[in-house]
Amino acid sequence: MGMIRCTKCGQVHAIAKSGMVRGKQRYYCKDCHIYFTLPDPGNTGVAGTKRPRPGHIATILDIAKALNISKSTVSRALQGHTDIKKETREAVVKMAGKLDYQPNLLAKSLVKSKSNTIGIIVPEFVNYFFPAVIMGAQEIASEAGYNVIICQSQESVKTEIANTKVLLASRVEGVIISMTRETSDFDHFKAFGRHGVPIVFFNRICEKIPASRVMVNDYEGAYNAVEHLIANGYRRIAHISGPPNLRLSQNRINGYLDALKAHKLPSHRSWIIHHDLTAANASDSAKKLLSLRSRPDAIFCVNDPAAIQTLLYAKSIGIKVPDQLGIVGFSDDPISSIIEPQLTTVKQPVSEMGQIAMRILLDQIKLGPGPHKPVHTKLLTNLIVRQSSVRDHP
Amino acid sequence: MGMIRCTKCGQVHAIAKSGMVRGKQRYYCKDCHIYFTLPDPGNTGVAGTKRPRPGHIATILDIAKALNISKSTVSRALQGHTDIKKETREAVVKMAGKLDYQPNLLAKSLVKSKSNTIGIIVPEFVNYFFPAVIMGAQEIASEAGYNVIICQSQESVKTEIANTKVLLASRVEGVIISMTRETSDFDHFKAFGRHGVPIVFFNRICEKIPASRVMVNDYEGAYNAVEHLIANGYRRIAHISGPPNLRLSQNRINGYLDALKAHKLPSHRSWIIHHDLTAANASDSAKKLLSLRSRPDAIFCVNDPAAIQTLLYAKSIGIKVPDQLGIVGFSDDPISSIIEPQLTTVKQPVSEMGQIAMRILLDQIKLGPGPHKPVHTKLLTNLIVRQSSVRDHP
DNA sequence: GTATCTACCGGGAACGATTGCGGTATCGTT
DNA sequence: AACGATACCGCAATCGTTCCCGGTAGATAC
Structure with missing residues (x-):
């Protein structure tokens, strides 16, 4: 009281x-x-002045009032409608410039039920690969007039789920995804489907969902890499693989195994080590392999960061690369041509991957709602032979 | 007819x-x-059914109708208002889950005039530096419940201007910027100020605008780096600098020059070369310096990519590093500890830079509209001494 | 001169949320 | 019994656009 x-x-x-x-x-x-x-104390309301807030951005209504025409006319003039007299349009455009008008995309998106936004979810973007893919994707998107919201799941399913919620709430028209290494439940991806938002997976695809995919010929890439090692006289070839639930890991293992089999070379279970794609873990895996009694004389790695860690570890304990140990990576990370010895690697078209994923997505968006036949694209890799796998005297 | x-x-x-x-x-x-x-042929309008579109996302109105309550109540229940009976709230939440409700952020932002979005403009994000900063910034932003729109200017003023338009149109509440190397006109930045959108510059700052800035102690970093070279017996120290209009280039040049002066060492104009921060151009600069009649015996580079190119070029023409040539970079790019010889570099706190920039920005947003006193933060660097600059017998 | 067109423009309903204002039913006091 | 207080909820305006209707003035046709 x-x-x-x-x-x-x-x-x-x-x-x-x-x-x-x-x-x-x-x-x-x-x-x-x-x-x-009680009114807000901050607002020392000067009655009469309609909207004197300092940071006010002009709206079409402001333009309309300044010109004594209706906001419909302003809207039509601004979007180049034919129904508007030339002088009117010019006056509107001029006034828009004078008032520093910037269209409110939020309002536009709301009324058109079209956000002009694409979502991208990647596990991280510190290692060369994902930024490069994103760049490719973004290029195509902005050509088509789309904006992009980039989310990092940070290899955590929990934040991946949070990301899907944000994208859904932002009413993105499509999503490009590379999953977390630990994603095994896919309900959060299905939410996109339920709401008619097309998805394109790349690199780390999800096979449980009938969506488009962009990947590289992992199997052939791995096969060729291992065959190249064999051709260089390596016989005891091990493999540092990725997380087992990722399709790309499986494909590359299969290519590795089949190449060995085709050349009647042995394959041991202890020669395949899964790692979680972190640098520290890759180095541990290399350590494990190189301290085996039956030490391998070559290691094919699921990606370049792992290969680089392997190479560094081998050097640190005095194992000569490529003489005592052959190493092949996957991706053609810029570091691989700088490290010594230079790393042989399976080059994949990284930026193109993003471009193609985005193109597929935009096509699906253009086709409108309703389930479409998923497009499965497999890009070609090619082996870049450098020093880490070539011996003069096998 | x-x-x-x-x-x-x-x-x-x-x-x-x-x-x-x-x-x-x-x-x-x-x-x-x-x-x-004529009505759209696509819509084979089944009269009676209100909104049968397949990809329809439930709205609060859908929930309200399903529960026979008003949408206001739904809205309040969903945001945990106290005024709502417990059973009502629970029923709403349950129905929201059942209908797979996702709030429309566009509508929310529109009515609240608050987009909950931060814009970031960077020149590129393939080289280690910018992705790392962005990661740091994004981390803080999402802790505070903000989303981030990332734009690449691609070192082009034109797209930088386009980026500002997009961010303005998206009604971002604040912007973090690292300019293009060629930005010399700042009108597009001022637009943010006019509309009450706070800006924080980092790394490549703009001094013509009274905005907050986050940078590192470029001068001291450079000074220490050059002094370190001098201590290791190098006497003819050159500098590959960045674009001259960037403040960081100027600061690092000054640190370089002052260190030379303090030790009474000569400085030649031909020993300072500006480069545009591309790899090819860095390599050219190194070539130019190393083919001088009065060849320098050490080079301090404005960043690591340039230092790495220099190191590679020197090795390619048979110049021994560090014996015949000392090299120091700036940033501590991951490559610098892998390349041989390992690169001495001025480490800057990259991720922290993004974090601090975002924190400053969020503070300014919290303070509300109106011009605030800009905050100028200078982070500390420290020299990581590796192999490329250390000689046993100077 | 009237009917018919054309060129232009305005009114107002969406889009999906938030929120100020106010109403009803219920309960507790005196 | 009457009144004050509380708990809960609905109405309607609002944010800034777009776009469907429709209307008017002038030109053209007959």
């Missing part, structure tokens, strides 16, 4: 009501029988 | 009118004296 000035009468005592409306205390005036809240 | 069914009467002939309204032909019915357009 405090004395507070009522909005209708003079000061009368009023008491707290209606449990705090949006953070503001609500009062009731006994005499006037009305409810009221 | 064709026979087309009128919307009001039976079929009467009608003729093209009103110059194609929004891509659709408009007709006029002579008998009814009305104008009309």
